[in-house]
Amino acid sequence: MIVGILALQGAFREHEEMLTRMGIPCLQVRLPRDLAKVDRLIMPGGESTTIGKLLVMYDLIEPIRQRVLAGMPIWGTCAGAILLSRKIIDGKADQPSLHLMDIESRRNAFGSQLDSFEADVTVAGLDAPFHTVFIRAPILENPQGACHTIATLPDGRVVAALQGHMLATSFHPELTLDDRIHRLFLSL
Amino acid sequence: MAIEKSTWTTKAGLAQMLKGGVIMDVIDVEQAKIAEDAGAVAVMALERVPADIRKQGGVARMSDPELIIRIKESVTIPVMAKARIGHFVEAQVLEALGIDYIDESEVLTPADNEFHIDKHRFKIPFVNGCKNLGEALRRITEGAAMLRTKGEAGTGDVVEAVRHARTVFGEIRRLQSMSEDELYSAAKNLQAPYELVKQVAQAGRLPVVNFAAGGIATPADAALMMQIGVDGVFVGSGIFKSGNPSVRAKAIVQATTHYQDAHIIAEVSKNLGEAMVGINISSLPQEQLLASRGW
Numbered sequence: 001m002i003v004g005i006l007a008l009q010g011a012f013r014e015h016e017e018m019l020t021r022m023g024i025p026c027l028q029v030r031l032p033r034d035l036a037k038v039d040r041l042i043m044p045g046g047e048s049t050t051i052g053k054l055l056v057m058y059d060l061i062e063p064i065r066q067r068v069l070a071g072m073p074i075w076g077t078c079a080g081a082i083l084l085s086r087k088i089i090d091g092k093a094d095q096p097s098l099h100l101m102d103i104e105s106r107r108n109a110f111g112s113q114l115d116s117f118e119a120d121v122t123v124a125g126l127d128a129p130f131h132t133v134f135i136r137a138p139i140l141e142n143p144q145g146a147c148h149t150i151a152t153l154p155d156g157r158v159v160a161a162l163q164g165h166m167l168a169t170s171f172h173p174e175l176t177l178d179d180r181i182h183r184l185f186l187s188l
Numbered sequence: 189m190a191i192e193k194s195t196w197t198t199k200a201g202l203a204q205m206l207k208g209g210v211i212m213d214v215i216d217v218e219q220a221k222i223a224e225d226a227g228a229v230a231v232m233a234l235e236r237v238p239a240d241i242r243k244q245g246g247v248a249r250m251s252d253p254e255l256i257i258r259i260k261e262s263v264t265i266p267v268m269a270k271a272r273i274g275h276f277v278e279a280q281v282l283e284a285l286g287i288d289y290i291d292e293s294e295v296l297t298p299a300d301n302e303f304h305i306d307k308h309r310f311k312i313p314f315v316n317g318c319k320n321l322g323e324a325l326r327r328i329t330e331g332a333a334m335l336r337t338k339g340e341a342g343t344g345d346v347v348e349a350v351r352h353a354r355t356v357f358g359e360i361r362r363l364q365s366m367s368e369d370e371l372y373s374a375a376k377n378l379q380a381p382y383e384l385v386k387q388v389a390q391a392g393r394l395p396v397v398n399f400a401a402g403g404i405a406t407p408a409d410a411a412l413m414m415q416i417g418v419d420g421v422f423v424g425s426g427i428f429k430s431g432n433p434s435v436r437a438k439a440i441v442q443a444t445t446h447y448q449d450a451h452i453i454a455e456v457s458k459n460l461g462e463a464m465v466g467i468n469i470s471s472l473p474q475e476q477l478l479a480s481r482g483w
Binding site for chain 1: 190191192193194195197198199201202204205206207208209224227228229230264265266283286287288289311312313441442444445446449
């Protein structure tokens with residue numbers, strides 16, 4: 001099994017380092033031909049506007065959608081979660097998305113960089129709280145259908161959601177040394 | 189549940205999210221929108237690009253807060269702004285504006301000839317310039333959460349950007365080959381804390397993200413810096429001093445992502461119009477070199 005990491009922009013190296021520590025082979029994905037070689041895909045944090053534009057320019061939107069609809073597991077962290085959602089709130093008008101998960105994402109929901117934070121969050125299915133890092137993070141809103149919440153902040157705001165083989169987290173497990181969410185993704 | 193804001197992880201983490209991207213200098217809302225549309229990961233809001241600061245001379249200071257706020261309100265991507273070296277009150281003002289990153293920059297006229305800003309005292313993260321590893325490690329010690337090699341801003345000549353990046357990476361490679369006792373001596377020569385020097389020697393890289401800056405004007409320049417090993421690029425005068433900023437900006441974004449793919453770099457380099465005119469750095473008198481500011 002080879003895990004693809006979308007490497008158009010952002011924190012793809014951190015995901016790669018985590019998977020390498022876990023002994024999982026991975027491959028950077030920049031073009032449709034790379035996508036054909038992988039069995040799963042992680043979309044990292046970064047700037048969702050930049051990654052979205054590059055997805056469109058290099059004709060990756062439909063190939064990724066088709067692979068996921070055919071069963072390929074996918075996980076988006078932060079910007080990657082925004083790109084998975086059916087609707088982007090407070091984004092740029094016409095900002096591209098894969099529209100795969102039945103959830104909405106609100107960009108920069110906590111404010112500017114001064115409101116970036118760390119916190120311990122309970123994630124459904126994990127034995128103990130997960131230390132999360134939120135950086136200019138989105139929140140997830142209004143999950144519907146098969147999409148369900150797996151982590152919230154104490155005020156109830158949704159920060160992780162799961163829909164079959166699709167996972168979205170608005171925080172960054174790749175910035176920690178805790179591989180439990182990576183393992184959760186690999187189990188999908 | 190305790191929520192901790194402005195931790196080292198969140199400060200350095202934002203720079204990690206910018207990696208593989210292009211940060212563009214913009215002087216107004218219109219340029220900021222062009223930059224965001226072209227795929228910039230962040231914009232640097234300022235009154236004059238370095239090429240004009242160079243041409244017009246005089247004291248270069250922090251930009252008008254009104255301009256910075258207007259730019260911040262016009263885009264969804266992170267906004268950075270420059271404070272003068274050592275001018276911690278300009279930095280306080282920029283932090284109060286709620287922008288995302290401060291560049292303590294040699295492009296502005298230094299406010300202090302001895303001390304840089306004590307960046308640990310701030311909630312907002314800082315990026316600093318460096319010409320060599322010693323300077324890079326001293327800035328990290330002062331609290332910089334991101335670095336950029338200085339290059340020579342406002343020239344459109346990439347030669348100094350290359351020299352500074354090669355110097356930093358070469359010095360890191362030398363540290364990796366050293367024994368523990370040699371590292372003590374290296375720390376002394378680098379004028380940097382031993383623990384940090386040891387960490388760099390073990391990891392084989394800087395503990396924070398390092399972009400290239402100063403003289404990048406073409407997609408090939410950006411890819412050159414990426415292949416040398418930087419994490420992303422700042423483009424200052426190179427975009428909005430060129431014939432067709434929007435097209436050039438998009439091309440530089442693509443070349444930064446696909447920096448290892450010469451076919452893509454060739455494709456995006458076609459028909460970009462005129463590049464910024466540029467100044468050969470070798471023709472500049474020593475006292476006009478901005479990179480020599482900061483120590």
